[in-house]
Amino acid sequence: MKAILVLALLVLAGCGGLRIDTSQSSVAQSSRVQYIVLHYTSTDLPRSLELLTRGEVSAHYLIGAEPPAVYRLVDEQRRAWHAGDSEWQGRTWLNASTLGIELVNPGYEEDADGNRHWHPYPRAQIDVLIRLLKELVARHELPPGSIVGHSDIAPQRKVDPGPLFPWYRLAAEGLIAWPDDAQVGIRQRLFAAVGLPPPAWYQQRLATLGYRVPRHGELDEATLKVLAAFQMKYRPSRHDGVPDAETAALLQVLAPAAQVPGVEAPEAEEAM
């Protein structure tokens, strides 16, 4: 009888729920979101919706092409499964710390000679993306440089959002850093005159920017892919990964040697 009474009391306590006082709040807190990752879907809107709502991949937002309707498929407080094996600025497996945005865009078709023909992004789609990015950056208090492409965080296996994605438009809105043309021009002429730096130099600067890149000083296949990802973003007219004076100049302007190469300094919360 006594046991039943105890059980009944426990059940009652459970029904009532644990009382939590939420009248106090810590000042030492921030959003779990650290980066926003941009993708293209490689297919049309109906198929994109099906894949992202019924398949094994997802994104927080999906933006149609024409018209550029915005869908929210995953709550911003929860993880979407969009990044996969990924790394940026020393942080890995970025589903946990990112928001994913998918843009409806078919990507590319490859012709018989292996040339890729990329699909452009409608201007209105990018307008909508910029409005959304501004909201997200404000809501999660993200610093400049928090918006990356899937190709930045997984350069060995991903090329989206591709060379026709207009990163310069995001730069014009203050959403990402952009190298100064005049500075790039001066350094490009200098590199053209004195010769290109060794592979280790590119690797060091790519790592400074946030890329996961080999550091062995060899211009291997993996390094070429990271260089290609960098070129797709800042010099999309040629993105074969082959180093040249303009690529070196862009890297020098974006990642000055004064910065400590490699992983960012740990944040206060992580240092504790």
Ligand SMILES: [Zn+2]
């Ligand atoms: Zn992607």
